[in-house]
Amino acid sequence: MRMTRLALKTQREAPADAEAVSHQLLVRAGYIRRMASGVYSFLPLGLRVLTKLNQIVREEFDAAGAQELLLPALHPVEIWEQTGRLATMADVLMTVDAKGGTFVLGPTHEEAVIATVSPDLESYRDLPVTVYQIQTKFRDEARPRYGLMRTREFIMADAYSFDVSQEGMKESYNSMYQAFVKIFDRCGLPYVPVEADSGAIGGDVNHEFMVPSAIGEDHFAQCVECGYAANIEAAKRGGSRQPADTSGIAAMEIHATPGASSVRDVVSFLGAKGLDIVDAALMKSLAFKDANGDVVMILVPGNREVRVPAGLIPLTDADFESNSFLFKGFIGPMGMRDQGVRVLADYSITERSSWFAGANLEGHHVSNAVLDRDFTVDEIGSFVVVADGDPCPNCGRALSLVRSAEAGHTFQLGLAYSSKIPYATFKAEDGSDQKYWMGCYGIGMSRLPAAIAENFHDENGLRWPRSVAPYQVEILTITPGRAPELVAFADSVYEELSSRGVEVLYDDRDVAAGVKFADADLIGVPAIVTIGQRGLANGVIEVKDRLSGERSEVGVPDLIEHLLALQ
RNA sequence: CGGGGAGUGGCGCAGUUUGGUAGCGCACCUGCUUUGGGAGCAGGGGGUCGGGGGUUCAAGUCCCCCCUCCCCGACCA
Known part of the structure; x- marks a missing residue:
């Protein structure tokens, strides 16, 4: 395709509404154009990709x-x-x-x-x-x-x-x-x-x-040691029940915490009263119901998020009313077995010997709640949204997000x-x-195309992998306006490559060399062939690999074969 | 849907505070000069200033309503 006939206008500046690098480059290089929020046209270059x-x-x-x-x-x-x-x-x-x-x-x-x-x-x-x-x-x-x-x-x-x-x-x-x-x-x-x-x-x-x-909207947890990989919504942490010495811990004590129902509120309220409390020491107890309508409670440390297992849904206000032993904001695991509530605890609940927790009484929390002394759990497993550094469920090494x-x-x-x-x-x-x-x-x-552009670009523009590039070769001529023999040569290279099945973008515009170089880098065709008088006089043509940035000089007689060999 | 920001020529922006003939760069058109990394000079075209209503002798600028777009969050086969 001759660029003089291509519906394309590159832009020096990206539109102000383009945040992502891929978005900026695809618009600047003339691959796509926005028609409405979240609605894009694919221009000829973009459609080819x-x-x-x-x-x-x-x-x-x-x-x-x-x-x-x-x-x-x-x-x-x-x-x-x-x-x-x-x-x-x-x-x-x-x-x-x-x-x-x-x-x-x-x-x-x-x-x-x-x-x-x-x-x-x-x-x-x-x-x-x-x-x-x-x-x-x-x-x-x-x-x-x-x-x-x-x-x-x-x-x-x-x-x-x-x-x-x-x-x-x-x-x-x-x-x-x-x-x-x-x-x-x-x-x-x-x-x-x-x-x-x-x-x-x-x-x-x-x-x-x-x-x-960098612009992905998901996170996954990955273990570089064993290859475990799971979406953050599905990822599990490894762990086991930790033996804890609870022998010297004082009896559970109840504290008034009026109006303090969130982790942050409880920690600051009790902390202000001189208790030694941090988010990670306050047990977060969340109640759900399963498909049968039975209440299920999940326990995680206050600084972690619960990963809700499939099939459990949060309780509604009506559910709280019909389960009068649950005080929203003041729930704890104590006595739940007697109420027929199944209690699930994350592994991390066994890593601390005593806990602050909701007192199951409006406006109150307890301190020194000890597992198997003050409360029991029915299952210990992975119930947190995994975080950087959590152990891999397969091999126990650290997961990364x-x-x-x-x-x-x-x-x-x-x-x-x-x-x-x-x-x-x-x-x-x-x-x-x-x-x-x-x-x-x-x-x-x-x-x-956006995902690829995010991974294949540099400060000058796009760098398409060959398999998806809109064209395989871009030919650009330097000073075509005053060098007819140069144009004739470039034309012949373009015709020859095209006839042999190579997709060629031919910048035959009569514009300054700098514009052609800049546009070629921006558009990102993998092989850029510069045909100018300087090289032609010496019988060589410069071929630049856009992906590696490497430039090589190829003798005129070898040019076609050299380019064909790249395909 | 909640919070924040922005709408001025195809793109990027100034002008709004303090109302008084709508500007700059890029892009576009014409001519001349130039020509190996986004050329120079001269001339030219293009704008309902997001929309509607209001205040005023006069509104891009002040007031009211609406629309659109972007960012953060919520949401997300």
Whole structure:
């Protein structure tokens, strides 16, 4: 492509609303342009990168046996009512009122894919099947941010597997998981597959593909010793019950703490009365209810956050009223066994011999509460949100937290969706109706250019890996306006490379050399070929590797072969 | 949704305090000169100053209402 014909205008300054480096560079270099908050156009350069990424996904998904199709972005609202997600995902759903009724702009396509392919999957003989699409999705994000990282309209590659059994689902899952590994390898991105929390989409085993990034909105815990990696929402700490010598500890004592219900308030109130108390010495006791409505209490030190296990939900005001032994803000573990409350304690609760805790009495706390003397627990385990330095659950070495962006997510859905949709069935060998065992697999395609740009840039601009670069070679001419023979040579190199299948961006503009150099660095094509009179007079051409910064001089006769060899 | 900040030409900004003909840099157009790291000179085009209402002889500037955008938090297949 000749730059004189390319719809492109680079900018020297980034728009004031661009915070992330990737956002600034992608806008300045002319890859994307904002149309509304969280809504972006892909300009020709940006689309080429996106197309490269899509092609990688197609090749690897196809190789894994998946078939591409295209589902609608507009979904009849009824299919969302059927799974209950019209209500549970109401926060992010965007709807359209049209003549035929109300439509949901699809934020994800489990309902739509089942509605579409179930007629083709009537028999166990038709299974397994995995289909995928690359589609625009819509989510009414509360706060779009960081350019392409978090948008309201975005492009996702999403695959769905259908199997006759759990074992089959796991096989499909593994093969798609391997496809994800190959895709991220080919993009050149550093990534870590982590164990994840299944969240609202439901299902059981799932992994997130995390790209470490300064603008990521997730954190995962990683053990560099043994390789354990899990999303902060799913990560567990290791530990064991610590033997504590509690023999010399004075009897539990009650203290009035009127109005002090938070950790901070209690510590400052009792501290002001001369007691030796810190956040870490005050037991935080939080009450939840399980699926049966039974109360479950979790104990963690006051300086830690509770990681709420799946299936537990916080108590409502009504729950507090019906459990009159619980005083909101003054809860403690004492006597809970007699009330039929299951008490779960984090390992760290055994690391201190005595505790401050709620007194189970309005406006009071206790000191010197001792485990197995003053209160009992039913289970000791990992119940905190892990922090830097917590022991790894596998090997006990220190975990570290890594900020990251979620680039992909794979789920074993099991029967979570098919069980809610009457027609999500097939005839089994014995003639019975069975539900599909499903998996789903998503990659945020329009987010990837931002994730890559975050990892591949320098102070001058972008530095695309070859596999995703919009062009492989950029040719720029110096002083073309007064050197026809130079232009003729550059034209011939451009034509020759193009005819041999190399994607070439040819800066044939009649502008100052500095502008061309600066734009080439900004745009970030991996090989930059400078054709000027100075070099040409000596029979050499400068070729710069944008990734390494290395410059080499290539003899004119060898130029074409040299560039072809880079591909 | 809570807190903070900002809307002036395609982009970056000044002007608002103290009301008096809307400016600068980049980009764009024309001409000449220049030409290996974001050229120079001369000329030129482009702005409902986010929108509506109000005060005033006069509003980018003061008052009221609304909208949009950004940051922090909450939320997040």
